[in-house]
Amino acid sequence: MNDPQQHRTIDDVCSQPAVQEAKSLGLASPIYPSSVYHCSTTDEADALLAGTLAGYIYGREGHPNASALARRCAELHGCDEAQVCGSGMAAIGLALLAEVSAGDHVVISDQLYGRTTQLVSLQLARLGVTSTAVDATDPTAVAAALRENTRVVLVETISNPLLRVVDVRSLAELAHARGAVLVVDNTLACPAVCRPADFGADIVVESLTKLVNGHSDVLLGVVCTNTESPAGCQRWSRIKSLAAIWGFTASPFECWLAHRGSSTLALRADRSCDNAGTVARWLDARRTDSASGISEVIYPGLATHADHAVAQAQFTRHAGYVVTFTLSGGRASVDRFIAAGSGIPFCPSFGDLTTTLSHPESTSHRGYSPAEREALGIAPGMIRLSVGIESPDTIVARLAEALAAAR
Numbered sequence: 001m002n003d004p005q006q007h008r009t010i011d012d013v014c015s016q017p018a019v020q021e022a023k024s025l026g027l028a029s030p031i032y033p034s035s036v037y038h039c040s041t042t043d044e045a046d047a048l049l050a051g052t053l054a055g056y057i058y059g060r061e062g063h064p065n066a067s068a069l070a071r072r073c074a075e076l077h078g079c080d081e082a083q084v085c086g087s088g089m090a091a092i093g094l095a096l097l098a099e100v101s102a103g104d105h106v107v108i109s110d111q112l113y114g115r116t117t118q119l120v121s122l123q124l125a126r127l128g129v130t131s132t133a134v135d136a137t138d139p140t141a142v143a144a145a146l147r148e149n150t151r152v153v154l155v156e157t158i159s160n161p162l163l164r165v166v167d168v169r170s171l172a173e174l175a176h177a178r179g180a181v182l183v184v185d186n187t188l189a190c191p192a193v194c195r196p197a198d199f200g201a202d203i204v205v206e207s208l209t210k211l212v213n214g215h216s217d218v219l220l221g222v223v224c225t226n227t228e229s230p231a232g233c234q235r236w237s238r239i240k241s242l243a244a245i246w247g248f249t250a251s252p253f254e255c256w257l258a259h260r261g262s263s264t265l266a267l268r269a270d271r272s273c274d275n276a277g278t279v280a281r282w283l284d285a286r287r288t289d290s291a292s293g294i295s296e297v298i299y300p301g302l303a304t305h306a307d308h309a310v311a312q313a314q315f316t317r318h319a320g321y322v323v324t325f326t327l328s329g330g331r332a333s334v335d336r337f338i339a340a341g342s343g344i345p346f347c348p349s350f351g352d353l354t355t356t357l358s359h360p361e362s363t364s365h366r367g368y369s370p371a372e373r374e375a376l377g378i379a380p381g382m383i384r385l386s387v388g389i390e391s392p393d394t395i396v397a398r399l400a401e402a403l404a405a406a407r
């Protein structure tokens with residue numbers, strides 16, 4: 001272990017104070033709400049705006065709270081650089097804008113977050129960028145979709161709500177062989193479960209709104225990348241300047257909150273993922289009993305999951321904190337489950353301290369027709385659980401109560 005910085009655990013990264021000189025300033029990090037900073041000389045202003053001098057001049061270009069959060073995210077992902085953005089969607093938009101121009105082509109997973117699909121198929125299309133959606137868990141399908149002008153392959157580590165897991169290393173090799181870059185949205189995983197850059201992803205994007213912040217009180221995103229190659233340096237420079245030009249920057253207070261929230265990421269991820277495994281096994285054990293009303297349980301940590309082997313090869317000891325299951329009684333059963341008010345709130349997001357549920361048919365996938373949802377495998381009775389940090393006994397008791405009401 002020559003360089004201790006190379007071997008920092010997720011706990012080490014998360015427990016680092018934001019400000020190194022914290023001893024003189026207080027252990028908690030300060031918030032810098034200023035939108036503008038003093039310049040000592042005209043040359044200094046010039047250099048700060050050109051990016052040749054480190055420091056701050058105007059909040060949209062950067063500020064100390066964004067830098068602290070970006071540093072932490074880069075370290076969590078084992079990347080050289082990170083740019084914090086005002087939301088996960090802003091981060092995805094920034095990553096794509098940094099890579100594509102009119103006339104280019106993008107290959108996307110056919111199971112992306114709905115807004116991401118719209119961003120590519122509607123917004124990039126308006127700008128002259130074409131796209132092809134494929135099953136990204138099938139490298140052959142991805143290879144077949146790559147074209148001469150393909151610049152980006154965009155996938156999610158774990159898809160929502162079906163929790164399909166892509167083989168990042170295979171996709172990176174395929175993309176690189178054709179001169180394209182691999183962009184991975186790691187939101188459903190988070191760096192405690194998977195670090196896609198370790199497997200060859202060129203850009204990792206994440207919504208920090210979810211488990212990384214973990215308290216459902218900010219919207220933020222991040223773009224992480226490496227600069228060891230000349231192409232990587234150029235990419236980073238495009239990301240930095242586009243963030244300032246398009247105004248993707250995040251506010252100091254939100255960055256401060258997310259930095260504070262992420263300090264406990266390692267603990268929360270351990271607990272939530274362990275609980276998710278317990279919940280998945282508990283639900284799965286009841287699936288074979290038709291009286292339980294459970295027809296399907298999806299969790300990458302279960303041996304029955306379609307991508308269990310990929311998940312085992314690519315994930316840390318965790319298989320994520322999201323568990324999806326289906327009630328055979330359909331949407332009416334879901335409404336009874338929700339109405340049971342068992343302490344599992346219906347909040348269509350994920351990554352909170354508390355276990356929450358979402359109903360894909362009425363939220364994330366309401367824009368699809370019933371036939372499209374059926375083709376995707378999204379049933380009316382499907383529930384997606386984001387498992388929190390409560391005691392496992394409490395979560396299971398709440399599930400049992402809601403399931404009894406749903407029957």
Ligand SMILES: Cc1ncc(COP(=O)(O)O)c(C=O)c1O
Pocket residue numbers: 087088089090113156160185187188206207208209219220221349
């Ligand atoms: C997989 C995934 N990526 C990106 C986003 C967008 O993140 P945000 O809501 O922070 O813009 C979401 C939001 O739910 C998501 O589920």
